[in-house]
Amino acid sequence: MRIDIITVLPELLKSPFEASILRRAIDKGLVEVYTHNLRDYASDNYRTIDDYQFGGGAGMVMMIEPIDRCISKLKTEREYDEVIYMTPDGNTLNQKISNQLSLAENIIILCGHYKGVDQRVRDRFITREISIGDYVLSGGELGAAVLCDSIIRLIPGVLNDETSALTDSFQDNLLAPPVYTRPAEYKGWKVPGVLLSGNFPEIEKWREEQAYLRTRERRPDLLDE
Numbered sequence: 001m002r003i004d005i006i007t008v009l010p011e012l013l014k015s016p017f018e019a020s021i022l023r024r025a026i027d028k029g030l031v032e033v034y035t036h037n038l039r040d041y042a043s044d045n046y047r048t049i050d051d052y053q054f055g056g057g058a059g060m061v062m063m064i065e066p067i068d069r070c071i072s073k074l075k076t077e078r079e080y081d082e083v084i085y086m087t088p089d090g091n092t093l094n095q096k097i098s099n100q101l102s103l104a105e106n107i108i109i110l111c112g113h114y115k116g117v118d119q120r121v122r123d124r125f126i127t128r129e130i131s132i133g134d135y136v137l138s139g140g141e142l143g144a145a146v147l148c149d150s151i152i153r154l155i156p157g158v159l160n161d162e163t164s165a166l167t168d169s170f171q172d173n174l175l176a177p178p179v180y181t182r183p184a185e186y187k188g189w190k191v192p193g194v195l196l197s198g199n200f201p202e203i204e205k206w207r208e209e210q211a212y213l214r215t216r217e218r219r220p221d222l223l224d225e
C-alpha cells in the first residue's frame, strides 16, 4: 500500500511513522508513506495556500489551485483508490472503514487547516470524507495519523501475529474481552482460573461471554448491528 498525505505541516507527520508498528511496516516494505508540502504547489513567491472567504467572515480558506496541482501531479504517476479529506463533518471513522481502506493499493489523504478547503475541492477531487470524532482539531494531520495507524496495522504481515487484529474490539461488533498476564496472583488479586486451566475450548467460551457482557454493558448499540 502507498499513502500520500497532503499537508501544510509535514513535520507534524514525522514521529507517528518513526516508531513501533508503523515504523516496522515501513521498514518491511508493506506500506510506503509520503508527505507532500502543499506550499510547494503554490503559485506565488510567498507560497500562499489560503485566502479570505468570499462573503466575509473570520478564518481563511485553503485555495483550490495548489491542491489541484498536487493531486493532479500524483494522479499522473499512479491510480488512486481513494482521495480522502479529513474533516469533522465527514463519516466518523470506525473499524469497518479501516478494514475497507486497508485493502486499498494507493490512497491520498488531504489535511485541512483554517476554515477548511474551498468546497470545490471537496466536490471535484474527494472520494471520501472522514472525521475522527465529534470535536474540532486545528488541522487534519493528527486525524490523518490516526487513520493511517488504524489502516496500516490491518495490512497482512504488519502485526507479528495477524490473528491479534481479528480479536480486537469492533472486528465482529463486539468489544474485546479482559486480558491478564503474569503474575497469576498479585496482592491477593487473582486471574480468573479458567485462563490458567489450559482448557482452550473453555477459555474461548469464557472470552466470548466476557466480550458479549462487556459490549452489552458499555456499547449495547453494537449488539443491535
Ligand SMILES: C[S@@+](CC[C@H](N)C(=O)[O-])C[C@H]1O[C@@H](n2cnc3c(N)ncnc32)[C@H](O)[C@@H]1O
Pocket (backbone or CB within 6 Å): 085, 086, 087, 088, 089, 110, 111, 112, 113, 114, 115, 116, 117, 130, 131, 132, 133, 134, 135, 136, 137, 138, 139, 140, 141, 143
Ligand atoms: C479548524 S478545522 C475546520 C473546521 C471547519 N470549519 C468546520 O467547522 O467543520 C481545520 C481542519 O482540521 C481538520 N479537522 C478538524 N477536526 C477534525 C476531525 N474531527 N476529524 C478530522 N479532521 C478534522 C480538517 O482537515 C479541517 O479542515
